[in-house]
Amino acid sequence: MESQVPPLNTGSSVVSVQELIKETMDAVPERYVRRDQEPQILSDKGSTETPVVPVIDFGKLSSDPIAGDQELQKLHEACKDSGFFQLVNHGIGHSLLEDLRHEIEEFFKLPLSEKEKFGRRSGEFEGYGSVPRSEEELDWGDRFLMTVNPVAKRNPRLFPRLPMSLRNTLDSYIKETQKLAMWLLHLISKCLDIEMNKMKEIFEDGFQILRMTYYPPCPQPELVVGLTPHSDATGITILHQINGVDGFQIKKDGVWIPIHILPHALVVNVGDTMEILTNGLYNSIEHRATVNSIKERMSIAMFFNPKLDSEIGPIQSLMTKESPALFRRIKMEKYVSDFSSHKLDGKSYLEKMKL
Template identity: 55%
Template sequence: MESYQLTTHCSSHSFQSVQELIKKPLPSVPQSYLCLNDDEPFVQNETLCSMKLPIIDMKKLVVEKDSDSELEKLHSACKDWGFFQLVNHGLSPPMLEKLKDDTQDFFNLSMEEKLKYKIRPGDFEGYGVVMRSDNEKLDWGDRLYMITNPVSRRKPYLFPELPSSFRMTLDSYLVELQNIAMTLLGLMSQALKIDKRELVELFEDGMQSMRITYYPPCPQPNQVIGFTAHSDGSGITILNQVNGVHGLQVKKEGIWIPVNVLSDALIVNIGDILEILSNGAYKSVEHRVRVNSDKERISIAMFFSPKFESEIGPLISLTEASNHGLQFKSIGMEKYVNDFFSRKLNGKTNLEPLRIKNEDLPTP
């Protein structure tokens, strides 16, 4: 098998595409992918019935006669879970099917073609993964990450150079998801009992990015991780499990819960930025991806965040109404993004530097 190496700006270490790696039988998982120290508890089947992700109906949220009760469900989901499945979101089945086909076609391109989109030195966007040390364990997946908004921030060799059918499908998909995201942010404002403009205006024409991930089958799936446990650095994330193969797990009360995504449902989760803006009322939650031995998994995650020039900090109206005082420091969005991508994903550690601790409070 020919070896294709993708290097990053953070390390001289190179890595091999997992999709290429499995093209011939593997006697064992390569050392760089072995992840054997994951002994955290996993939910057992008998408890699944009481530990399912909340399901929110978009249609009920916008129909007046059902909106109040569904809005309360949304509020509880954001506070207690930080995750929910969104049904009746309005995306058409033909568009979702076209998106699945085009995404699959992209990963079926030759490696020479995909390397046109590789991560370049000094950057974190593109095809591949960012390595920060030579001994860092690799996730079992190939990724394409791109900033898609503002349009002026798009790298000319990434989104604009995608195969035309894929680019056009993604363009249509982005418009639909922008509408869903802004509607949800408006509804969350309503649930938090704040002025809709206070939250929504931060996100209008804000930073939006996309991560498309291909998780190949693994002969020893319990020895690898598809995506390392982390919370998202976004305001909200909308995940499309493109080909219907499960693998996402959410951490709830110290236990990893597998998410069985409903057919055609989207997964929405709270990111660190919205936890900051809501002064801790809404929680970002750790999640990860596991792989299996016989099925590939493809997903598209869309991340919605405030404008680059904005300041991120607890919204004034929420801090004034809070009994807990200010929970987070403020930071410029541009610096936040640079800081986020300079660190390795590791649980909720990216949020911790902004959390106000007792020693940060002024002395009376």
Template identity: 45%
Template sequence: MDGSSVVLAPSVQELEKQGITKVPKQYLQPNQDSILVSNTTSLPQLPVIDLSKLLCEDAIELENLDHACKDWGFFQLINHGVNPLLVENIKIGVQKFFNLPIEEKKKFWQTTEEMQGFGQVYVALEEEKLRWGDMFFIKTFPLHTRHPHLIPCIPQPFRDNLESYSLEVNKLCVTLIEFMSKALKIKPNELLDIFEEGSQAMRMNYYPPCPQPDQVIGLNPHSDAGTLTILLQVNEMEGLQIKKDGIWIPIRPLSDAFVVNVGDILEVTN
């Protein structure tokens, strides 16, 4: 994106701290698609995949994975093997980071030329709508893609936990791609070889309370461009919505589970 065509949006968290009762006009997005809301169990449920069963060569679970990837492009992953203590420390670290004083967070502020960092870059058009959320985005691998003023400046122990977590999640992605290859009945390394020099990035989102929640959006509707997205929710608030068969369905997050999203690259490759 051309740096001359963008500006830096203000922190939504700081805006919310002012005790506003109405959302500024530039955040209002009233014409959103309707969401399927129901208190019954009749709503379509996101598939749940048990990695421990896959590791034990459970043929039925492999079929379940194949179905989830082809019919949903999403699934919740349980028994994923990532250290539970590390996951909890990441949750705590993310919360503490977003609770830092704005003066501290400005040390990580994005620039109009670079998306890595804290903030929310947006196109400087009069009709451009802003999202109700703050973001901290960093590239973790390959190492040369990292910015020297970001990860080394993250407070401890969050910095070391992020390093460990990025390695664990990378291993998990490799494992999932291996099982996806098996489900597709292709050579074991056919997909992995394509992504051997792949990149990894982490995006942390914070969505503050909003006085008009039905008039804003935290993240625009999109598909992920990468290979796999491993989503960790800090709390069990229902915020993620997935469009299936033309309907937006709210996802009920499971405790100790990741939500996995099959990205555009993997879909095209298949």
């Protein structure tokens, strides 16, 4: 999810990095320069390390009782130790993913005048454009973010007004990821040894947001950041790297590590809400997006949250005398509202939730 901040006075209703790179530039404009960003970890030879990351085979989880138990343990360990994993054999067809890639590419190719119709408006967190992190700072990326569930909460000027082919493809993808998310949450209940319908109870027909992001190439990629370092406010996030260009990084043991995403794999990461629900047993992962000088990168993320009218806090059965509640309880609607008005800054918002 994204933070709400005052819009920049740019003279245009939408700030677009895509439009900016059409201009000839010798240097990145100052408002995009992020000197506060830590470098990624490098090997002794100076080449980027590709660490071993958890890869979960969803096919085994859902169809093979023996191998499934081993995958379930891997899932549990990934949520505890890494806070994220790559999911393969997830059941979302390659043809749908290919259609999705094509439709999203076509959307970002539209003239700015067309995309401006979906522009983010002052005081709203939804819509199209580049989101300022403060009055002075911008990330090097354009995004289109919108509420997709509950359907009644959809902004009438966004999803319903999209080109029909994009809308239909997104609708199919949303339904597939919703099914996948509920299966994963069911399996997480099993991992945690809690009442099997507990996660379903919390998340079914919950508050869900979709974000499509376009990161243009940058002449000085070392000076910018595509997406500010943060942990998601969600229960879980499902990310698809649309065009196969890497840029996703996680923070582990205090350093930034680049992740190579496998072809057709989905990245699933634990969010702050899941850390709260599990009373700290599972860890939300701090992550960011970087850019390069040659190729644009595109991604689509689905953010899965509990129902807005629910209350979140540590699940009762995961608290003991030895492990009392680490987080306070809060209404989900207030939690989302507070997060949306909070500047992205690592896991700082989760810290505010601690008792």
